[in-house]
Amino acid sequence: MEYTPARDDHGLPFSPFSACLVPRPIGWISTVSADGVPNLAPFSFFNGVGYAPPTVVVCPNGPHADGGEKDTPVNIAATGEFVVNVATLDLAEKLNVTGMAHPRQVDEFAAAGLTAAPSAVVRPPRVAESPIHLECRHLTTVLLPSWTAHPLRAVFGEVVRVHIDDRLVVDGRVSMERLRPLARLGYQDYCGLGQVFEMPLPEFDRLLRPDIPDENGAG
Ligand SMILES: Cc1cc2nc3c(=O)[nH]c(=O)nc-3n(C[C@H](O)[C@H](O)[C@H](O)COP(=O)(O)O)c2cc1C
Numbered sequence: 001m002e003y004t005p006a007r008d009d010h011g012l013p014f015s016p017f018s019a020c021l022v023p024r025p026i027g028w029i030s031t032v033s034a035d036g037v038p039n040l041a042p043f044s045f046f047n048g049v050g051y052a053p054p055t056v057v058v059c060p061n062g063p064h065a066d067g068g069e070k071d072t073p074v075n076i077a078a079t080g081e082f083v084v085n086v087a088t089l090d091l092a093e094k095l096n097v098t099g100m101a102h103p104r105q106v107d108e109f110a111a112a113g114l115t116a117a118p119s120a121v122v123r124p125p126r127v128a129e130s131p132i133h134l135e136c137r138h139l140t141t142v143l144l145p146s147w148t149a150h151p152l153r154a155v156f157g158e159v160v161r162v163h164i165d166d167r168l169v170v171d172g173r174v175s176m177e178r179l180r181p182l183a184r185l186g187y188q189d190y191c192g193l194g195q196v197f198e199m200p201l202p203e204f205d206r207l208l209r210p211d212i213p214d215e216n217g218a219g
Contacts, residue, residue, distance in 0.1 A: 018044075019186020026184055027058045028085040028095055030116075030124045031075035033104075038116055038125055039071045040098045040108040042087065044184035054159035056084055056136060061152050065101035073153055076138050081122035082157060086132035087182040089192045094129070095182065121161045131165035131179060 003010035010016055018024075027046030031039045045059035060073045068074075076082050087095050097112040109116045109125070116125035119135050126133040136157030144152040168178045176196055183191050206212055 014187060016186065018184075019189075022185045023183035023191050024185075026087040026095070026182060027056065028087045028098070028127065028130065029058055029072050030083045030085060030109075030127065031072055031081070032079060032124045033071065033075050034078040037105060038107045038109050039075055040085075040112070040114070040127065041070070041072050042095050042099045043072070046084075049156070054134075054162075055139065056134065056157050056159060058082075058084075058155050058157070059153055060155065061146075061150065062148065063150050064104070066104070069150065071104055073141065073155055075124075076155055076157075077141065079123060080138045081124055082136050082138070083119055083122060083124045083126050084134040084136060084157075084159075085127040085130035086134075086179070088131065089180045089182050091127075091129055092182050092190060119161070120163070126163065131168055132174075133163040134159045135161035135163075 001010065005017065008015070024044040025046060027043045029041055029043055029046075033039060041060075043058045043060060045061065047057055049055045049057050058072070060070045062070070064070045072082070094112040094114055098108040098114075100111075102108055102111060108114075109127070115128035117128035119126050119133070122135045122137065126135075137160050139156040139158050141156070142154040144154065146152045164174060168174050170178065176193055180192060185191055
């Protein structure tokens with residue numbers, strides 16, 4: 001099938017767009033409001049954009065239930081700080097509670113039964129139950145054209161402090177088997193990890209001259 005997003009002519013009951021970008025990591029973003037109320041919400045339009053410095057982007061789109069902007073971009077604009085808490089399979093149901101349209105004064109840590117742990121260098125607390133946290137400072141927000149009354153926002157942050165639970169580190173690497181990350185698919189579908197495999201880049205010489213024997217005997 002083919003369709004044109006501007007005409008929404010896919011003929012399916014739901015837009016297949018998010019099912020075409022899978023799996024997506026979930027940025028579980030904690031912030032505080034200008035008057036100090038903690039806030040926590042998941043965003044799957046989220047990713048890293050570079051290493052040096054480590055930088056992430058999160059995209060809050062559409063309205064808050066009261067018709068204004070969502071708490072997350074409002075809080076980031078007001079305070080300049082946020083934390084990315086890595087979502088795991090074990091925390092899926094609690095994460096889902098934090099995605100509900102809570103009134104602005106609700107602390108989603110409390111609503112979901114999660115523990116707020118102080119961060120090292122930013123004000124927003126971390127989700128203590130999450131095994132990895134990225135403390136971030138706001139860099140810039142890009143407002144893109146939108147088909148609704150609310151712009152598409154891309155909020156960029158520099159990672160200034162990283163916390164990794166020591167129990168995740170096996171042989172000097174973050175163990176995916178121990179982390180058990182949660183990812184978002186299309187619709188209301190989620191997944192854990194499937195098969196994990198390692199694949200170093202091929203060497204150019206061997207790619208261009210397959211007749212050269214591989215010193216490792218790997219063929
Ligand atoms: C797994 C998951 C992923 C989500 N991803 C996004 C997203 O990328 N962008 C967005 O605007 N809302 C997303 N939402 C909805 C927000 O989490 C929801 O609107 C939330 O109430 C926003 O909270 P806030 O007003 O405290 O910022 C997602 C919800 C879930 C459960």
